[in-house]
Amino acid sequence: xxxxxxxxxxxxxxxxxxxxxxxTLLEVLRDRxxxxxxxxxCGTGDCGACSVILDNRLVCSCLVLGAEAEGRRIETIxxxxxxxKLHPLQQKFLEHAALQCGICTPGFLMAAKDLLAKNPDPTExxxxxxxxxxxxxxxxxxxIVRAVQDAARVMKGA
Amino acid sequence: xxxxxxxxxxxxxxxxxxxxxxxxxxxVTGRARYGADFNMAGQLIGRILxxxxxxxxxxxxxxxxxxxxxxxxxxxxAADLPDLTDGDSAMYDxxxxxxxxxxxxxxxxxxxxxxxxxxxxxxxxxxxxxVDYEVLPHVTDVDEAMxxxxxxxxxxxxxxxxxxxxxxxxxxxxxxxxxxxxxxEGFRQADAIIERSFKTEQTHQGYIEPHAxxxxxxxxxxxxxxxxxxxxxxxxxxxxxxxxxxxxxxxVTSSEIGGGxxxxxxxxxxxxxxxxSRKAGRPVKLVMSREEVFRASGxxxxxxxxxxxxxxxxxxITAASATLRYSCGPYFGTWAEMGAMTAFACYKLDxxxxxxxxxxxxxxxxxxxxxxxxxxxxxxxESAIDExxxxxxxxxxxxxxxxxxxxxxxxxxxxxxxxxxxxxxLEAAKxxxxxxxxxxxxxxxxMACGFWFNFGGQTCADLNIGIDGTVSLAVGTIDxxxxxxxxxxxAAEELGIPYEQVKAVVADTASLGYNDMTDGSRGTFSSSMAxxxxxxxxxxxxxxxxxxxxxxxxxxxxxxQGHAIAKGEKYGNLPxxxxxxxxxxxxxxxxxxxxxxxxxxxGAGVSFATHICDIEVDxxxxxxxxxxxxxxxxxxxxxxxxxxxxxxxxxxxxxxxWALNEEYIYGKDGRLQNPGFLDYRIPVCSDLPMIDTQILExxxxxxxYGVRGVGETSIVPPLAAIANAVSNAVGVRMTHIPMSxxxxxxxxxxx
Numbered sequence: 017x018x019x020x021x022x023x024x025x026x027x028x029x030x031x032x033x034x035x036x037x038x039x040t041l042l043e044v045l046r047d048r049x050x051x052x053x054x055x056x057x058c059g060t061g062d063c064g065a066c067s068v069i070l071d072n073r074l075v076c077s078c079l080v081l082g083a084e085a086e087g088r089r090i091e092t093i094x095x096x097x098x099x100x101k102l103h104p105l106q107q108k109f110l111e112h113a114a115l116q117c118g119i120c121t122p123g124f125l126m127a128a129k130d131l132l133a134k135n136p137d138p139t140e141x142x143x144x145x146x147x148x149x150x151x152x153x154x155x156x157x158x159x160i161v162r163a164v165q166d167a168a169r170v171m172k173g174a
Numbered sequence: 175x176x177x178x179x180x181x182x183x184x185x186x187x188x189x190x191x192x193x194x195x196x197x198x199x200x201x202v203t204g205r206a207r208y209g210a211d212f213n214m215a216g217q218l219i220g221r222i223l224x225x226x227x228x229x230x231x232x233x234x235x236x237x238x239x240x241x242x243x244x245x246x247x248x249x250x251x252a253a254d255l256p257d258l259t260d261g262d263s264a265m266y267d268x269x270x271x272x273x274x275x276x277x278x279x280x281x282x283x284x285x286x287x288x289x290x291x292x293x294x295x296x297x298x299x300x301x302x303x304x305v306d307y308e309v310l311p312h313v314t315d316v317d318e319a320m321x322x323x324x325x326x327x328x329x330x331x332x333x334x335x336x337x338x339x340x341x342x343x344x345x346x347x348x349x350x351x352x353x354x355x356x357x358x359e360g361f362r363q364a365d366a367i368i369e370r371s372f373k374t375e376q377t378h379q380g381y382i383e384p385h386a387x388x389x390x391x392x393x394x395x396x397x398x399x400x401x402x403x404x405x406x407x408x409x410x411x412x413x414x415x416x417x418x419x420x421x422x423x424x425x426v427t428s429s430e431i432g433g434g435x436x437x438x439x440x441x442x443x444x445x446x447x448x449x450x451s452r453k454a455g456r457p458v459k460l461v462m463s464r465e466e467v468f469r470a471s472g473x474x475x476x477x478x479x480x481x482x483x484x485x486x487x488x489x490x491i492t493a494a495s496a497t498l499r500y501s502c503g504p505y506f507g508t509w510a511e512m513g514a515m516t517a518f519a520c521y522k523l524d525x526x527x528x529x530x531x532x533x534x535x536x537x538x539x540x541x542x543x544x545x546x547x548x549x550x551x552x553x554x555x556e557s558a559i560d561e562x563x564x565x566x567x568x569x570x571x572x573x574x575x576x577x578x579x580x581x582x583x584x585x586x587x588x589x590x591x592x593x594x595x596x597x598x599x600l601e602a603a604k605x606x607x608x609x610x611x612x613x614x615x616x617x618x619x620x621m622a623c624g625f626w627f628n629f630g631g632q633t634c635a636d637l638n639i640g641i642d643g644t645v646s647l648a649v650g651t652i653d654x655x656x657x658x659x660x661x662x663x664x665a666a667e668e669l670g671i672p673y674e675q676v677k678a679v680v681a682d683t684a685s686l687g688y689n690d691m692t693d694g695s696r697g698t699f700s701s702s703m704a705x706x707x708x709x710x711x712x713x714x715x716x717x718x719x720x721x722x723x724x725x726x727x728x729x730x731x732x733x734x735q736g737h738a739i740a741k742g743e744k745y746g747n748l749p750x751x752x753x754x755x756x757x758x759x760x761x762x763x764x765x766x767x768x769x770x771x772x773x774x775x776x777g778a779g780v781s782f783a784t785h786i787c788d789i790e791v792d793x794x795x796x797x798x799x800x801x802x803x804x805x806x807x808x809x810x811x812x813x814x815x816x817x818x819x820x821x822x823x824x825x826x827x828x829x830x831x832w833a834l835n836e837e838y839i840y841g842k843d844g845r846l847q848n849p850g851f852l853d854y855r856i857p858v859c860s861d862l863p864m865i866d867t868q869i870l871e872x873x874x875x876x877x878x879y880g881v882r883g884v885g886e887t888s889i890v891p892p893l894a895a896i897a898n899a900v901s902n903a904v905g906v907r908m909t910h911i912p913m914s915x916x917x918x919x920x921x922x923x924x925x
Contacts, residue, residue: 052211053204057382058464062851065382093204106202110194113816116655118201119383119432148860153380153433155820156827157859
């Protein structure tokens with residue numbers, strides 16, 4: 017069978033897959049590995065719905081090739097909670113109703129996790145610019161920003 | 175037993191609280207399944223070939239090379255979707271829009287489709303289809319399309335609503351008119367008149383989830399469709415009719431929906447996916463790309479509107495008129511009609527007249543977008559109102575309060591209003607701290623009002639009592655933004671049990687009776703009514719079961735706080751029976767306990783809002799910044815106030831994008847220049863401030879809890895509120911939406 021053999025780590029698990037050279041990481045995650053939490057909103061890196069963390073860097077998985085995952089460490093929304101315990105960001109998104117339709121939510125959560133890892137105490141403006149690569153059409157962002165502010169408070173106290 | 179939908183002022187304990195939604199954990203963990211997240215065994219991948227021309231006759235389509243490609247399992251054209259519409263012109267338009275029959279009518283119009291073993295093969299196959307086009311002259315601008323010299327989209331369209339019928343065909347599909355009184359006389363009484371023309375550009379709903387479905391048609395005429403939609407029963411109806419299937423043999427399951435805002439009330443690719451599946455004999459998954467979403471689904475009308483309003487020195491409006499031209503894409507629509515109905519709905523007017531024209535253009539078929547047609551009309555009217563208030567020297571809020579419609583007012587579109595919220599939202603805005611905050615240099619404050627009808631429609635619900643005393647609620651209105659939480663609250667309220675004991679789901683089309691789609695802000699209004707009715711029917715059954723368990727007459731059994739109570743001193747020693755106890759005994763008292771409801775939810779309460787915003791304009795670049803935004807809106811009764819706030823904020827944000835940035839840009843060649851989120855820029859997090867909300871509750875007399883719809887009205891005022899703010903900031907009246915930096919600079923330079 018033709019294809020590129022790739023060995024990578026996803027959410028802490030060793031994963032191997034074959035993919036076509038032109039296949040994106042998003043396609044591999046969704047269509048080959050069944051990890052459909054990352055969504056395709058545009059396929060051009062403009063909406064952030066496919067955000068994952070690649071070696072501690074937030075990326076649009078639609079702009080990364082599957083083959084580029086070789087030897088890397090990938091975090092997706094499916095790995096955000098620990099067992100049945102939600103991550104504080106997930107919990108605060110629920111409490112603040114920071115989602116309506118929810119299609120952008122996995123991308124926002126990954127982006128917010130990356131933001132708080134780099135800046136545990138962001139101002140409102142830093143949150144707004146930190147999440148500016150993610151589109152939400154339902155909420156007007158108000159409740160998303162509040163959820164991230166609240167989660168940052170909880171995570172600092174933890 | 176008849177259901178009494180009338181409002182009764184009672185204390186509500188569950189309704190009005192803010193619990194976490196039942197579908198929440200699935201959505202924050204990535205488990206929720208949206209349109210593209212579902213697969214079937216043996217499925218093929220479908221792709222659609224689209225016209226690169228704005229207007230072209232299709233002479234011939236040669237699919238033979240594509241069919242021969244290894245891995246291609248079906249190729250279809252319009253010939254595979256024969257016309258079964260039987261004279262139903264609206265359905266014919268839907269069919270033609272799904273797959274062009276004789277002419278491609280816009281850039282992006284579907285002309286053929288393939289199903290192949292994978293996406294790569296499907297893409298290759300599209301390139302092998304040869305379409306012989308005869309390119310025709312096109313027109314994309316609404317004013318240009320109305321000219322007698324404009325290229326005709328259809329030679330059989332003679333303007334409806336004009337007597338006598340016009341002798342020549344034109345691109346004006348319909349004329350409609352509303353109003354009352356004598357506007358000429360009204361304008362004679364005016365001390366001041368404002369007369370202005372406005373334009374708004376075409377926008378897209380911009381839902382983040384592209385259209386997606388998985389279709390499976392069997393050789394025995396049965397089929398299944400998994401799809402993201404705002405109305406799976408309507409999709410079933412339309413698909414079955416276009417494919418010639420029996421309605422009951424097509425089972426449609428709605429996925430979680432990643433935004434719709436009206437854009438997922440219309441079928442686009444679903445009949446194509448079903449036709450591909452039928453031909454290939456295998457399931458077909460069809461997902462639109464973002465470019466396809468922009469080119470071929472959704473957009474609103476572009477508009478051109480003239481407004482004339484006159485007032486006396488004391489600030490009383492004496493007459494108001496408007497002429498509204500709305501593009502409807504290449505097919506008949508009722509968009510200008512709705513614009514003409516809503517334009518002056520906020521005001522008490524003795525003399526009012528509006529005329530709407532539906533205009534055919536070579537752009538995608540116009541679709542509903544949140545309070546469809548109302549934002550553009552409100553932009554024109556509320557801009558003129560602001561200017562007129564200034565001209566007669568009355569504060570703009572005070573001017574609107576003086577002329578606001580109230581209970582008993584005959585609306586500009588006909589009906590007489592019951593209790594309504596326009597006056598109260600204006601009073602609340604007037605007293606809001608936002609109104610008193612200082613305004614700095616290069617900044618402006620604007621405000622505007624908005625109206626939407628709201629809708630009820632056909633609805634049903636099933637409420638099943640589990641043997642452990644928990645309750646499952648099946649509804650047929652798609653949950654677009656949290657309605658499962660709201661409806662669970664309503665079931666809990668009516669039954670007198672905790673919210674946590676109720677689980678609401680959206681049933682598929684084989685498991686519940688017909689429901690209209692989630693549009694017209696009807697989701698929570700109509701399904702809560704059906705839920706209340708179903709719960710009351712279940713309570714009736716539980717009272718009977720309790721009576722049986724106690725061996726007393728059912729009339730002596732009351733239902734209070736989740737318990738059956740034996741009424742009267744003679745039963746003093748009978749302890750109440752809980753819902754849980756009655757449910758546990760169900761197997762011995764007559765079997766499963768359920769409540770059902772099928773109804774038409776009449777009496778949707780009209781909705782009004784007033785918005786305030788502060789804008790700063792950079793005079794060197796024309797760039798704008800929204801500094802502060804406040805929404806005041808009447809909800810009737812906020813079932814889940816957090817989600818009501820979310821609707822207010824979301825509508826405002828969409829309106830802000832529409833006002834400042836978003837527009838379809840067509841080249842001279844009639845092709846869409848910006849079919850992507852990079853060039854069609856919707857607001858991002860850093861573009862917006864927090865959006866303050868104030869919920870007013872003026873009960874709708876036609877709902878047991880007073881609920882009105884809340885989803886749409888919030889997009890109506892922003893265009894005008896921001897235009898008024900920008901105009902106040904720069905000292906020039908802005909008349910063209912969006913007010914992008916180049917347009918603001920041009921307006922400043924023209925001054």
